[in-house]
Amino acid sequence: MLTIWGRLNSHNVKKVVWLAEELRLNYQRHDVGCAFGMDDAYSAKNPNALIPTIEDGDVVLWESNAILRFLAARHGGDALWPADPVQRALADRWMDWQFGYAEAQRPAFHGLVRRSPEQRDPAAIEQATVTCNRMMKVLDAALSLQPWLSGAEFGLGDIPMGVYAHTFFALGLAREPLPHASSWYERLKTRPGFAANVMIPLT
Ligand SMILES: N[C@@H](CCC(=O)N[C@@H](CS)C(=O)NCC(=O)O)C(=O)O
Known part of the structure; x- marks a missing residue:
């Protein structure tokens, strides 16, 4: 199960959630950021105090476009992220x-x-x-x-x-x-x- 942290009205969170659905991944999203705040557990995952952050099995990752590349490479085969x-x-x-x-x-x-x-x-x-x-x-x-x-x-x-x-x-x-x-x-x-x-x- 993929976990995504970040409020959905964030451009950078939207990218990740949209891709998770393109890849038909099972995921859960937790609201973090702005009015929702950030607790110590979140800050330990992302030292930038920014959203989004994901956890996918053994990997915790921040930076939205790096997350897109990682999820597509791990779960998407060649379709969305060609090897060429x-x-x-x-x-x-x-x-x-x-x-x-x-x-x-x-x-x-x-x-x-x-x-x-x-x-x-x-x-x-x-x-x-x-x-x-x-x-x-x-x-x-x-x-x-x-x-x-x-x-x-x-x-x-x-x-x-x-x-x-x-x-x-x-x-x-x-x-x-x-x-x-x-x-x-x-x-x-x-x-x-x-x-x-x-x-x-x-x-
Ligand atoms: N380069 C970072 C930028 C992350 C970023 O600036 N996130 C904004 C929301 S789009 C944020 O965390 N704002 C503070 C907050 O929501 O509390 C990424 O692409 O993930």
Whole structure:
């Protein structure tokens, strides 16, 4: 049984839960982080005081994208995380790229979702929105050449940015048409693990 610690309204936790469902793993999730706090037992597993953390048999692991790679490699065979180094690297780069995107989107997410209107910084939200649109155009151009960020098939490379793209579209941050990114997002919505765990109200 896989154990996942982390509140589900966290982007980084959503990634892990979505993958667990793609892999049809038996798992239990415990709410940790923000209002749920972190006890000493949790801090002993993850010295960063961040979520998510998993325990899978003999392994305790933190860092969401490392968790994705580990679970796919251990439980997924070749399907979501191809052994071929070229295919793998072309998908993997989107997983690293996501951390830069997350930095760009954070002021918009926190400003619009986690702050009251009086606490908002409109200039920071505007700057974040401009940067996110610029980055999403890069993603849109990639998806004009292939159906998935992972290549011809859905895979691990789609999961981190899939989670952040939901926030981008759900917050209405798009300033201009992103036809390929939009149709990729529509296809993600048909995946049960995405619909159930990523497309939840933003809080
Ligand atoms: N690079 C880390 C970042 C983890 C992270 O920043 N997690 C946030 C939530 S998305 C967190 O733990 N925030 C503090 C909290 O929830 O108490 C990862 O990908 O796992």
